[in-house]
Amino acid sequence: SEMGQGTLTGLAQLVAEELECDWAKVTTEYPTPGQSLARKRVWGDYSTGGSRGIRMSHDYVRKSGAMARVMLVQAAANQWNVPVAECSAANSTITHAGSGRKVTFGQVAAAAAKLAPPADVALKDPKAWKLIGKPVKRLDTVDKVTGKQVYGMDLTMPGMLNAAIKSCPVFGGKVKSFDAAKVAGMPGVKKVVPVFDSGVAVVADTWWHAKKALDALPIDWDLGPNAGVQNAAVKAMLREGLAADKAVVGNSNGDAPAALAAAARRIEAVYSYPHQNHATMEPLNATARWTPERCEVWTSTQNGEAALAATAEAAGLKPEQCDVYKLPLGGGFGRRGMTDYVRQAVAIARTLPGTPVKLLWSREEDMTHGRYHPVTMCKMTAGIDAQGRLSALHMRISGQSIIAGLFPQNMRDGRDPVVFQGLNNGGGEAMFGYAVPNLLIDHAMRNPHVPPGFWRGVNLNQNTIYVESFIDEIAHALNKDPLALRRELMKGSPKHLAVLDAVAERAGWGKPAPDVRGQKVFRGLAVTHGFGSYVAACAEVSVSREGELTIHRIVAATDPGHAVNPQQIEAQIEGSFVYGLGAALFSECTVKDGRIEQTNFDSYPALTMREMPKVESIVMPSGGFWGGVGEPTIAVAAPAVLNAIFAATGKRIRDLPLKHHSLKA
Numbered sequence: 256s257e258m259g260q261g262t263l264t265g266l267a268q269l270v271a272e273e274l275e276c277d278w279a280k281v282t283t284e285y286p287t288p289g290q291s292l293a294r295k296r297v298w299g300d301y302s303t304g305g306s307r308g309i310r311m312s313h314d315y316v317r318k319s320g321a322m323a324r325v326m327l328v329q330a331a332a333n334q335w336n337v338p339v340a341e342c343s344a345a346n347s348t349i350t351h352a353g354s355g356r357k358v359t360f361g362q363v364a365a366a367a368a369k370l371a372p373p374a375d376v377a378l379k380d381p382k383a384w385k386l387i388g389k390p391v392k393r394l395d396t397v398d399k400v401t402g403k404q405v406y407g408m409d410l411t412m413p414g415m416l417n418a419a420i421k422s423c424p425v426f427g428g429k430v431k432s433f434d435a436a437k438v439a440g441m442p443g444v445k446k447v448v449p450v451f452d453s454g455v456a457v458v459a460d461t462w463w464h465a466k467k468a469l470d471a472l473p474i475d476w477d478l479g480p481n482a483g484v485q486n487a488a489v490k491a492m493l494r495e496g497l498a499a500d501k502a503v504v505g506n507s508n509g510d511a512p513a514a515l516a517a518a519a520r521r522i523e524a525v526y527s528y529p530h531q532n533h534a535t536m537e538p539l540n541a542t543a544r545w546t547p548e549r550c551e552v553w554t555s556t557q558n559g560e561a562a563l564a565a566t567a568e569a570a571g572l573k574p575e576q577c578d579v580y581k582l583p584l585g586g587g588f589g590r591r592g593m594t595d596y597v598r599q600a601v602a603i604a605r606t607l608p609g610t611p612v613k614l615l616w617s618r619e620e621d622m623t624h625g626r627y628h629p630v631t632m633c634k635m636t637a638g639i640d641a642q643g644r645l646s647a648l649h650m651r652i653s654g655q656s657i658i659a660g661l662f663p664q665n666m667r668d669g670r671d672p673v674v675f676q677g678l679n680n681g682g683g684e685a686m687f688g689y690a691v692p693n694l695l696i697d698h699a700m701r702n703p704h705v706p707p708g709f710w711r712g713v714n715l716n717q718n719t720i721y722v723e724s725f726i727d728e729i730a731h732a733l734n735k736d737p738l739a740l741r742r743e744l745m746k747g748s749p750k751h752l753a754v755l756d757a758v759a760e761r762a763g764w765g766k767p768a769p770d771v772r773g774q775k776v777f778r779g780l781a782v783t784h785g786f787g788s789y790v791a792a793c794a795e796v797s798v799s800r801e802g803e804l805t806i807h808r809i810v811a812a813t814d815p816g817h818a819v820n821p822q823q824i825e826a827q828i829e830g831s832f833v834y835g836l837g838a839a840l841f842s843e844c845t846v847k848d849g850r851i852e853q854t855n856f857d858s859y860p861a862l863t864m865r866e867m868p869k870v871e872s873i874v875m876p877s878g879g880f881w882g883g884v885g886e887p888t889i890a891v892a893a894p895a896v897l898n899a900i901f902a903a904t905g906k907r908i909r910d911l912p913l914k915h916h917s918l919k920a
Contacts, residue, residue, distance in 0.1 A: 256557045258585075265308070288563040302561070310881035321378060323367070330370060389820070406555060406585045407537065407553065408540045416611070419465035422450075424478075426706060431476060433447065442464050446458040448606050458606075478849065497633075503670045505698060507680075510693055511649050517638075522729055527910040528628075530705055530846075532859060539621055541597045541613075541614055542611055543612055550572055552600065553579075554600070555582045559579050562579045564594075570605065592708075592709060626707065629710075634649075634653075635648070647692070648694050652721075655702050656707070671698070677783045677890065687722075690746065712834075723891070736765075742756075750877065758780070758792055764778060764793060779796070786882060789814040792812075794892075795807045808868050810871045816876055817876050823884075824872070827888070828872045831892070832889070833867060834889055836896065839911055893911070
């Protein structure tokens with residue numbers, strides 16, 4: 256799915272490289288999940304998340320380009336009655352070496368389509384790539400700039416009606432009753448519809464008419480058992496988990512409890528990270544048309560197959576009788592991997608057979624009925640031996656499990672592997688880079704009633720804050736340079752070290768940062784491994800006497816193995832910092848009387864251009880693997896800034912968002 260990250264352009268580059276086509280003529284379109292199902296899932300996984308768009312698809316899309324090229328060349332050779340070895344393809348044209356004859360791909364496409372695909376094809380050596388690795392322009396930029404791009408909420412269809420929805424404000428609550436007669440005569444109103452057991456929708460000729468009628472609709476809610484839950488209770492639940500006897504181990508070596516007991520010195524700190532909303536610029540929406548024989552949905556989704564399954568279930572039809580047409584996403588960040596809004600749209604459309612109905616959530620509905628970044632606390636305990644070396648580390652995470660909330664069938668012995676992103680012992684996905692003689696990383700699962708979900712960067716975000724802030728604390732407690740300590744502990748992790756050294760060198764670590772408008776500038780570091788890529792950042796900040804924070808610059812490095820489009824990777828790094836810094840500075844969802852308090856951007860602000868630092872990106876692919884780029888760097892933004900704030904003020908920020916803390920001297 257394309258949600259601004261440039262995946263479709265990158266995938267097209269991969270195909271075009273092997274196909275040997277003319278890039279100037281390349282466009283993209285989506286096959287529908289229904290079409291894929293009819294052809295036994297020939298297009299594979301339709302899910303876009305976890306920074307997997309390129310790294311999980313590169314092999315088969317390159318092979319598809321290579322296979323198509325082989326078939327086109329064979330068709331041309333057959334047409335000329337010459338050996339295929341005498342023919343070659345370049346720039347969408349096939350040439351016969353002996354005679355100089357040429358034919359375009361289009362002229363032999365029909366004949367090529369009748370040939371049997373080759374059983375196997377050889378892919379180019381990366382050294383021979385001509386298009387992969389080049390900063391080509393994105394294919395969707397012109398349509399976005401001119402306003403031609405149609406997002407889900409822009410869709411119009413003949414005879415289409417519009418729906419606005421309101422669900423119970425407390426998670427787990429239901430609708431008791433509503434009085435449709437009170438709004439039946441309002442302008443444009445066509446119908447008032449119960450949506451499952453927890454929501455009510457108004458269908459009207461325009462969305463504004465639907466919303467105004469919904470606002471006026473008397474609804475009596477059964478708020479359920481969670482109506483009395485307050486934010487303080489959520490925090491108390493998490494604090495209890497920090498000292499609980501039972502916890503699931505994610506990574507360990509040696510004997511951390513014994514080493515901590517024998518340590519000459521202990522260093523402890525407790526951190527916390529709040530619930531956060533995805534807050535996509537385009538609120539959730541879907542357009543559905545239902546008949547007893549077929550149901551079709553037009554929507555911006557991160558998972559076309561899941562949307563198809565949800566459509567079929569809500570429609571009461573077989574998947575073969577349904578289809579989903581994917582539209583570009585006005586932001587996803589993980590939220591559009593869920594299908595609740597698709598189910599709602601189909602349920603509403605079922606009450607109006609044959610009529611397309613577009614359901615659009617209000618911003619308030621979007622803010623208060625999300626799938627939120629999981630809330631966690633973390634207690635870090637370090638043991639220092641008599642020689643002043645780190646001898647033990649215990650990291651206790653207390654908090655929500657996304658997998659338990661979304662896919663409980665995938666839990667294994669109480670363990671959610673997603674909890675331990677960036678903390679794993681080995682593997683190519685999210686490794687812990689520090690060598691500690693005695694290590695214990697465990698998780699006490701504590702699930703409040705607020706539903707969790709995958710939020711851009713997922714658990715790598717807070718885990719990196721916890722680890723990188725605490726490594727900084729250890730360095731200062733031992734009077735060591737934070738870079739030097741990291742280098743000492745990462746001797747066995749050369750790729751971690753490579754990105755760390757790259758940002759330190761570019762930023763000028765070890766030399767005083769130049770003053771900015773008379774303000775002293777201070778630096779902070781962070782490094783991690785997530786979504787298959789190695790990333791690091793060095794932030795430069797100043798803090799005025801009045802406590803005003805300015806983030807001047809962040810130098811970021813990423814090693815994704817292979818870089819398909821370096822310019823787009825740089826854009827993803829910059830965009831991830833917008834999201835990550837906004838989360839660190841401002842973003843927090845709190846609970847009052849069982850419901851989310853923040854309802855719009857006045858209470859849940861986003862980062863502004865004035866607050867955005869200069870970003871310098873270092874894209875340093877080392878080859879040999881394929882890592883993600885959309886999410887990894889988001890994790891190093893906040894801890895690098897927090898460590899720089901400590902260098903500037905001596906104040907250690909251990910719970911976010913930063914807006915709750917005074918930096919005034």
